[in-house]
Amino acid sequence: DVVMTQSPLSLPVTLGQPASISCRSSQSLVHSDGNTYLNWFQQRPGQSPRRLIYKVSNRDSGVPDRFSGSGSGTDFTLKISRVEAEDVGVYYCMQGTHWLWTFGQGTQVEIK
Amino acid sequence: EVQLVESGGGLVQPGGSLRLSCAASGFTFSSYWMSWVRQAPGKGLEWVATIKEDGSERYYVDSVKGRFTISRDNAKNSLYLQMNTLRAEDTAVYYCGRVVSHTNDYWGQGTLVTVSS
Numbered sequence: 119d120v121v122m123t124q125s126p127l128s129l130p131v132t133l134g135q136p137a138s139i140s141c142r143s144s145q146s147l148v149h150s151d152g153n154t155y156l157n158w159f160q161q162r163p164g165q166s167p168r169r170l171i172y173k174v175s176n177r178d179s180g181v182p183d184r185f186s187g188s189g190s191g192t193d194f195t196l197k198i199s200r201v202e203a204e205d206v207g208v209y210y211c212m213q214g215t216h217w218l219w220t221f222g223q224g225t226q227v228e229i230k
Numbered sequence: 231e232v233q234l235v236e237s238g239g240g241l242v243q244p245g246g247s248l249r250l251s252c253a254a255s256g257f258t259f260s261s262y263w264m265s266w267v268r269q270a271p272g273k274g275l276e277w278v279a280t281i282k283e284d285g286s287e288r289y290y291v292d293s294v295k296g297r298f299t300i301s302r303d304n305a306k307n308s309l310y311l312q313m314n315t316l317r318a319e320d321t322a323v324y325y326c327g328r329v330v331s332h333t334n335d336y337w338g339q340g341t342l343v344t345v346s347s
Contacts, residue, residue, distance in 0.1 A: 119292075149332075153331075153332075155331065155333065157333040159275070161275075166325060166338065166339055166340055167267075167325070167334075167337055169333065169334065169335050172330070172331045172333060173331055178335065208274075210274065210275055212277075212333060214331070215332065217289050218277060218289070219277040219333070220277065221274060221277065222274075223274055224275070
């Protein structure tokens with residue numbers, strides 16, 4: 119199974135400041151079709167998960183442009199350029215390249 | 231508007247069975263792979279199972295293989311998860327999701343399954 123490792127697991131941030139979450143996979147996430155199926159999800163307290171980013175860097179419709187994804191191979195990053203209060207929640211990376219699909223442990227983003 | 235509504239959760243004894251349903255609307259259900267993902271209380275997300283548009287391919291996490299069956303009825307725009315021989319560790323909120331680009335782009339609100347005596 120592909121192990122997804124996120125860091126940090128807890129991220130206190132100041133409003134208006136940037137934030138960055140790292141996600142590393144135990145093997146390359148490049149699919150045989152040439153795509154890299156690395157995705158990011160946000161889960162606000164008491165809500166269902168919401169997809170933010172798919173295939174490394176593609177923002178879903180309605181996702182603010184302060185969210186961006188980058189990376190390649192086994193090393194990926196989610197960045198929030200300026201954290202807002204509504205960004206509080208848990209963020210998960212997830213790989214859909216290899217069966218079984220696997221999630222990272224989650225990163226709790228909170229306001230200082 | 232895409233909508234996914236899960237139902238069928240509840241309290242069940244260890245060793246028991248439960249069938250979850252997911253009613254889909256707002257998109258052409260028969261054109262999409264679909265998935266179930268679960269979340270144990272206070273824990274992270276775990277992918278459970280995925281099914282191809284026509285049901286011809288199904289994939290499962292190892293911990294549920296042989297016990298859970300994912301299925302669909304395209305005529306009823308519905309996804310199902312038959313869960314047998316339930317264990318305490320299957321206690322979780324179960325979310326159904328539409329699959330786009332090898333992941334869920336839309337999620338339901340979830341249904342809670344509690345396995346306890």
